[in-house]
Amino acid sequence: MSNCISNCNSCSSTSCAPVESKGGVVNSKGQLENSSTTNACKVCAPLGASLVFKGIRGCIPLVHGSQGCATYIRRYVISHFREPLDIASSNFTEAATVFGGQSNFELSIKNIINQYKPEVIGIATTCLSETIGDDVSMFVKNFRKKNLGMENMPKFVTASTASYQGSHMEGFHTAVKGIVCDLAEKPLETTDKVNIFPGFVSAEDLRQVKQIFEDFELEYIMVPDYSETMDSPTWNEYHKLPPGGVPAEEIGLVSSSTHSVEFGYIINKGHLDPISAAEHLEDRYGVTRHNMGLPIGIKETDKFFEALETISGKDTPDKYKQQRGRLVDSYIDGHKYLFGKKAVVYGEEDFVLSMVSFLEEIGIETIVAGTGGESGMLTSHIRDLGTANSKDILVKQGVDFEQLDQIAHELKPDLFIGNSKGYYIARKLSVPIVRCGFPIHDRIGAQRVMHLGYEGTQQLYDKICNAMMEYKQDNSPVGYKYV
Ligand code: SF4
Known part of the structure; x- marks a missing residue:
C-alpha cells in the first residue's frame, strides 16, 4: 500500500512509495524534465522535528504515523551522528489509516510514559497522519482530560510536519516555532538572557556558539541544544534519555529574554508559516531579534560578532x-x-x-x-x-x-x-x-x-x-x- 504522497523519494518507509524511474516529460525547448524525484536533495520533515526534540532535556520524539517513517529517520540520523537514538512511533496500520490515529496515539503515549518517564514528548506528524487530517493538538487535550491526575504526566510539544509540504528544514524550524509557542510563558519580568536559534547545525557548532556567548559573558537559552544528546561521551550504562538538552522550564522563559539571535534568512518562510520563532517572540513579547545568515565566512561571522557586541556592550574578546x-x-x-x-x-x-x-x-x-x-x-x-x-x-x-x-x-x-x-x-x-x-x-x-x-x-x-x-x-x- 502506498500512503506517502510526498514523492520525495527520501525514505525507505513501507508507507512511502520510492520513485525508481527517471520518468520525465519533454518541455517546449525539447529538454527532458523529470516529473518525479530521483535521489532527493532533501530529507523528510519529521526528521528535522525529531532532531529539535532531541535538543530538549528529557524529551522523547514520537512520530505519529507509520513505523517505517520512524525507522527511516532513526537510520538517517544515527548514521550521521553515530549516536543511539530512540524515536517512538504510533505505528499506523490500515485501521488507523481509515478510522484515524487517535487510539494508536493514546496507546503510544501511555507506553512512552511507562517506559521512559520523559519530561517532554515531542510529537511530529507525517505525510499519512496529515493527509487523513489527524488533529494532534486535540488528541493531546483529550489525552490530558482522560488521564487527569496521572503520575508523570509530561509536557507535550507538537509540530505539523507533512513531508509533501517541506523538507527536513521546514520540519526543523516548524518544531522550533512549535516548542516556543507551546512552552513560552507570559513574562513576569525581563531577564538579561539571550535566546539563540542556531538552526540545523552540527553538535560541534552548537558547542562553539555556546562558548562564544560565554566568552562575551552572556547568559543564553539555546533552542534546540542537542550538543550533548547527539554527541555524548561513552556510558557505563545505557541511558534511555541521554543527558543534555535545554530544559523545558528554560524554554518557558524565552519570552522574558531581552534579545534573540537567529541564524538564517530563509528559515521556513516560503512555506505555510512565514513567521520564525524569533519574529514571533519579537511581535508578541518585544524580544529584540538579531537576524543574520549562518556565520560561515568572514562577512557573515562579522555580523554575528557585531550583534554580540551590541547586545553585551563589550568588545569582541x-x-x-x-x-x-x-x-x-x-x-x-x-x-x-x-x-x-x-x-x-x-x-x-x-x-x-x-x-x-x-x-x-x-x-x-x-x-x-x-x-x-x-x-x-x-x-x-x-x-x-x-x-x-x-x-x-x-x-x-x-x-x-x-x-x-x-x-x-x-x-x-x-x-x-x-x-x-x-x-x-x-x-x-x-x-x-x-x-x-x-x-x-x-x-x-x-x-x-x-x-x-x-x-x-x-x-x-x-x-x-x-x-x-x-x-x-x-x-x-x-x-x-x-x-
Ligand atoms: S513522513 Fe517522511 S518517511 Fe514518512 S512517508 Fe512521508 S516522506 Fe516517507
Missing part, C-alpha cells in the same frame, strides 16, 4: 580577533590553490546561501547553487549578495541529485561542496568533494564538523584547500612533495 586575523592570513596563503576554481554547492537553503558568500571571499566561483528546498527565496537572496558573480550563478531550487548530475556533467566543476549524497556525482566526474552539512554517511565525525564562526570557517577553508592540493598531487605524474 581578543581570542576571536586573533582567530579572525589568522583566517585572513590563511586566505592569503591558500589563494593560489583556490583562485578561479569552479564549485557546485548544494544542501539546505541557508547553508548554501552562506557558503556562496564564503566561497566568493576565497576566490572560488560558485557555478551551481542547488537545494531541495522550495521556499522560492534562494535565488533572490543569492542575487542580493551583490558579489562579483552572484548574478551568474545557476540557482536550482527543488533540485534532485539526478538533475545535479546532468548539470554538473555539462558545466564541469572543479569541486563539490555539500553532504555525502553528492559523492557519486563527484566520483563520476573525478573531482574532489568537501563533505559538510547534513547528512554525512560515509565519514566519521559528521557531528564534529565545524562550520560556524571564524574557527569553523577556518576548518572549512583548510579542508577545501587540502582537497584541491590532494587532487593536484594525486593526478600528477610527478610525485610532488611540495604543492
Whole structure:
C-alpha cells in the first residue's frame, strides 16, 4: 500500500512509495524534465522535528504515523551522528489509516510514559497522519482530560510536519516555532538572557556558539541544544534519555529574554508559516531579534560578532580577533590553490546561501547553487549578495541529485561542496568533494564538523584547500612533495 504522497523519494518507509524511474516529460525547448524525484536533495520533515526534540532535556520524539517513517529517520540520523537514538512511533496500520490515529496515539503515549518517564514528548506528524487530517493538538487535550491526575504526566510539544509540504528544514524550524509557542510563558519580568536559534547545525557548532556567548559573558537559552544528546561521551550504562538538552522550564522563559539571535534568512518562510520563532517572540513579547545568515565566512561571522557586541556592550574578546586575523592570513596563503576554481554547492537553503558568500571571499566561483528546498527565496537572496558573480550563478531550487548530475556533467566543476549524497556525482566526474552539512554517511565525525564562526570557517577553508592540493598531487605524474 502506498500512503506517502510526498514523492520525495527520501525514505525507505513501507508507507512511502520510492520513485525508481527517471520518468520525465519533454518541455517546449525539447529538454527532458523529470516529473518525479530521483535521489532527493532533501530529507523528510519529521526528521528535522525529531532532531529539535532531541535538543530538549528529557524529551522523547514520537512520530505519529507509520513505523517505517520512524525507522527511516532513526537510520538517517544515527548514521550521521553515530549516536543511539530512540524515536517512538504510533505505528499506523490500515485501521488507523481509515478510522484515524487517535487510539494508536493514546496507546503510544501511555507506553512512552511507562517506559521512559520523559519530561517532554515531542510529537511530529507525517505525510499519512496529515493527509487523513489527524488533529494532534486535540488528541493531546483529550489525552490530558482522560488521564487527569496521572503520575508523570509530561509536557507535550507538537509540530505539523507533512513531508509533501517541506523538507527536513521546514520540519526543523516548524518544531522550533512549535516548542516556543507551546512552552513560552507570559513574562513576569525581563531577564538579561539571550535566546539563540542556531538552526540545523552540527553538535560541534552548537558547542562553539555556546562558548562564544560565554566568552562575551552572556547568559543564553539555546533552542534546540542537542550538543550533548547527539554527541555524548561513552556510558557505563545505557541511558534511555541521554543527558543534555535545554530544559523545558528554560524554554518557558524565552519570552522574558531581552534579545534573540537567529541564524538564517530563509528559515521556513516560503512555506505555510512565514513567521520564525524569533519574529514571533519579537511581535508578541518585544524580544529584540538579531537576524543574520549562518556565520560561515568572514562577512557573515562579522555580523554575528557585531550583534554580540551590541547586545553585551563589550568588545569582541581578543581570542576571536586573533582567530579572525589568522583566517585572513590563511586566505592569503591558500589563494593560489583556490583562485578561479569552479564549485557546485548544494544542501539546505541557508547553508548554501552562506557558503556562496564564503566561497566568493576565497576566490572560488560558485557555478551551481542547488537545494531541495522550495521556499522560492534562494535565488533572490543569492542575487542580493551583490558579489562579483552572484548574478551568474545557476540557482536550482527543488533540485534532485539526478538533475545535479546532468548539470554538473555539462558545466564541469572543479569541486563539490555539500553532504555525502553528492559523492557519486563527484566520483563520476573525478573531482574532489568537501563533505559538510547534513547528512554525512560515509565519514566519521559528521557531528564534529565545524562550520560556524571564524574557527569553523577556518576548518572549512583548510579542508577545501587540502582537497584541491590532494587532487593536484594525486593526478600528477610527478610525485610532488611540495604543492
Ligand atoms: S513522513 Fe517522511 S518517511 Fe514518512 S512517508 Fe512521508 S516522506 Fe516517507
